[in-house]
Amino acid sequence: MNFAAYLDQQKQYIDNMLKIFLPSENNYPETIHRAINYSIFAGGKRFRPILVIETALAFECTKEDVANYACAVEFLHTYSLIHDDLPALDNDDYRRNKPTNHKVFGEDIAILAGDALLTLAFETIAKDNPLCNNAACQTPYTKIKIMQELARAGGTFGMIGGQVVDLESEGKEIDIETLNYIHKNKTGALITSCLRIGAIAAGVNEKQLEDVTEFGNKIGLLYQIVDDILDVTGDEDKLGKKVGSDENNKKATYPSLLGLEKSREISEQIAREAEELLRHTDLKTGFFKNLIFFLLNRQY
Amino acid sequence: MNFAAYLDQQKQYIDNMLKIFLPSENNYPETIHRAINYSIFAGGKRFRPILVIETALAFECTKEDVANYACAVEFLHTYSLIHDDLPALDNDDYRRNKPTNHKVFGEDIAILAGDALLTLAFETIAKDNPLCNNAACQTPYTKIKIMQELARAGGTFGMIGGQVVDLESEGKEIDIETLNYIHKNKTGALITSCLRIGAIAAGVNEKQLEDVTEFGNKIGLLYQIVDDILDVTGDEDKLGKKVGSDENNKKATYPSLLGLEKSREISEQIAREAEELLRHTDLKTGFFKNLIFFLLNRQY
Numbered sequence: 332m333n334f335a336a337y338l339d340q341q342k343q344y345i346d347n348m349l350k351i352f353l354p355s356e357n358n359y360p361e362t363i364h365r366a367i368n369y370s371i372f373a374g375g376k377r378f379r380p381i382l383v384i385e386t387a388l389a390f391e392c393t394k395e396d397v398a399n400y401a402c403a404v405e406f407l408h409t410y411s412l413i414h415d416d417l418p419a420l421d422n423d424d425y426r427r428n429k430p431t432n433h434k435v436f437g438e439d440i441a442i443l444a445g446d447a448l449l450t451l452a453f454e455t456i457a458k459d460n461p462l463c464n465n466a467a468c469q470t471p472y473t474k475i476k477i478m479q480e481l482a483r484a485g486g487t488f489g490m491i492g493g494q495v496v497d498l499e500s501e502g503k504e505i506d507i508e509t510l511n512y513i514h515k516n517k518t519g520a521l522i523t524s525c526l527r528i529g530a531i532a533a534g535v536n537e538k539q540l541e542d543v544t545e546f547g548n549k550i551g552l553l554y555q556i557v558d559d560i561l562d563v564t565g566d567e568d569k570l571g572k573k574v575g576s577d578e579n580n581k582k583a584t585y586p587s588l589l590g591l592e593k594s595r596e597i598s599e600q601i602a603r604e605a606e607e608l609l610r611h612t613d614l615k616t617g618f619f620k621n622l623i624f625f626l627l628n629r630q631y
Numbered sequence: 632m633n634f635a636a637y638l639d640q641q642k643q644y645i646d647n648m649l650k651i652f653l654p655s656e657n658n659y660p661e662t663i664h665r666a667i668n669y670s671i672f673a674g675g676k677r678f679r680p681i682l683v684i685e686t687a688l689a690f691e692c693t694k695e696d697v698a699n700y701a702c703a704v705e706f707l708h709t710y711s712l713i714h715d716d717l718p719a720l721d722n723d724d725y726r727r728n729k730p731t732n733h734k735v736f737g738e739d740i741a742i743l744a745g746d747a748l749l750t751l752a753f754e755t756i757a758k759d760n761p762l763c764n765n766a767a768c769q770t771p772y773t774k775i776k777i778m779q780e781l782a783r784a785g786g787t788f789g790m791i792g793g794q795v796v797d798l799e800s801e802g803k804e805i806d807i808e809t810l811n812y813i814h815k816n817k818t819g820a821l822i823t824s825c826l827r828i829g830a831i832a833a834g835v836n837e838k839q840l841e842d843v844t845e846f847g848n849k850i851g852l853l854y855q856i857v858d859d860i861l862d863v864t865g866d867e868d869k870l871g872k873k874v875g876s877d878e879n880n881k882k883a884t885y886p887s888l889l890g891l892e893k894s895r896e897i898s899e900q901i902a903r904e905a906e907e908l909l910r911h912t913d914l915k916t917g918f919f920k921n922l923i924f925f926l927l928n929r930q931y
Contacts, residue, residue, distance in 0.1 A: 354787065354788075359792070360792050360795045360796050362795055362799065363787050363795045364787060417742065419737070420739050420742065437719070438719035439719045439720050439798055442717065442719060442720065442742065443714075443791050443795060445746070446745070446791060447786060447787045449749055449750065450749065450785050451782070451787075453753040454779065454782035457775050457779045457782065458779065470771070471770070471771035471772040471774070474771070475757050475771045475775065478753060478754070478757040479757045482750050482751070482754035482757065486747060486750045486751060486754060487654065487660070487664060487747045487750075487751075488654075491663060491743050491750070492659070495660045495662055495743060496660050498739055498740075499662065
């Protein structure tokens with residue numbers, strides 16, 4: 332099986348898990364449950380939950396053992412997209428070729444749907460995972476560590492902090508340090524956290540967790556630089572969103588600060604550094620090697 | 632010391648604890664930390680954290696033992712106020728005689744400030760509480776039970792569910808069952824949860840937790856009915872908000888459905904039932920007896 336097909340298979344698995352851990356849309360009040368189901372099943376690539384699962388697999392847990400944690404990061408990620416798309420923030424009408432949550436349900440319900448998914452992220456970590464066969468992955472102590480991890484990554488010293496600096500930088504000339512702060516926090520923090528959550532669930536030691544963190548940081552930055560590049564060079568149909576939106580929103584990006592060619596060079600450099608890191612860690616499954624190449628060359 | 636003075640003393644204690652558990656406004660990015668500090672220190676009565684502490688005290692923990700849990704419920708409550716006040720929801724410009732968060736910081740930051748406080752609520756439960764002298768109150772197992780409690784009370788089967796039905800009922804004729812659903816979930820769920828959190832932290836047995844829950848439900852309903860009455864009869868200066876706002880927003884309330892006199896009768900009936908419950912439970916500190924009388928007769 333090629334890597335894209337493997338990713339798709341894992342995505343299907345996550346989709347099934349999300350159906351287990353998300354309250355169905357028949358629950359009262361129906362509106363809010365329809366709204367959260369709409370955004371969760373609006374065609375995400377499930378990149379973040381796959382990272383949780385693959386890291387756990389690399390340290391010899393099963394995907395069932397960490398299924399609730401994988402769903403929790405997708406809930407948190409989706410809440411952030413719903414709120415980002417609101418008129419007061421990025422004001423996006425479409426995401427992945429579908430109308431955004433507030434275009435379908437109204438701004439009031441979209442705000443509450445985001446709140447609900449954020450709440451549910453923490454609840455899903457705290458809850459029993461009936462699929463788990465390895466109790467060590469789900470002890471109260473492990474759950475607490477994973478909550479601390481997700482809260483830090485999603486909070487004002489992570490994702491929200493990055494989002495705030497991004498908002499404040501719109502239309503301003505910013506330097507590469509500020510751009511790196513935004514990338515590191517707005518998207519990187521959660522991506523690194525996904526690897527750390529998989530590793531913490533698997534009970535890794537301090538050194539292993541440090542290695543995972545360093546590798547996660549590379550992957551997060553690689554993901555974001557390629558995202559910046561695709562916003563200039565990408566195919567709108569494949570991306571499911573308009574290209575050039577960063578430029579239109581006057582957002583600083585790697586290409587706008589350093590040019591397209593230099594940005595490509597940097598992305599290749601980071602990919603090499605990530606490969607180099609893999610060689611010296613316990614994170615040696617074929618998945619992560621393939622992932623680096625896949626992220627570097629992705630078209631969507 | 633009279634009861635109002637005692638409440639004020641406890642409020643001061645909570646204010647000091649909030650300063651310990653909330654990141655100061657000097658943290659980068661400053662905007663978001665200023666925004667969360669603004670709303671947390673905008674003059675709340677600290678009713679909910681006081682309930683956490685008093686229930687813990689009734690079961691022989693100290694207030695230090697549960698200080699982080701008390702702060703967590705205030706963070707969650709404050710997030711809900713910031714989001715409720717947004718133009719897309721209740722569109723309130725003032726709360727407690729001060730401009731609402733979005734009037735000071737803009738809608739984008741207000742949305743993120745709410746998100747940050749919700750995240751911080753769970754983080755504060757998960758974190759170490761350096762003030763605690765009774766490790767049993769802060770075991771990972773206890774923390775997980777408290778997270779489940781807060782997530783359920785704050786989620787779509789609690790506060791958010793009540794908020795959604797409230798929004799959908801505006802301008803419509805609703806029956807008393809729907810109004811009770813709104814009250815029970817929008818405000819009642821978190822109030823009951825505060826008592827349950829204090830009790831869970833103190834390690835109560837099943838029967839004690841049931842009693843606390845039943846008493847909490849009475850207190851929550853009493854609080855809300857009196858709130859409805861004060862929106863008709865209250866003093867704007869004392870309340871810190873306009874009276875008649877429910878009527879102007881076409882919100883159903885106890886007085887609008889049943890009349891003022893009948894609403895007062897019901898509030899007195901619930902107060903008697905709450906007193907009766909106290910007689911048969913372990914929750915017998917003078918505080919809760921005083922609280923019933925205080926809630927029934929409050930002017931703000």
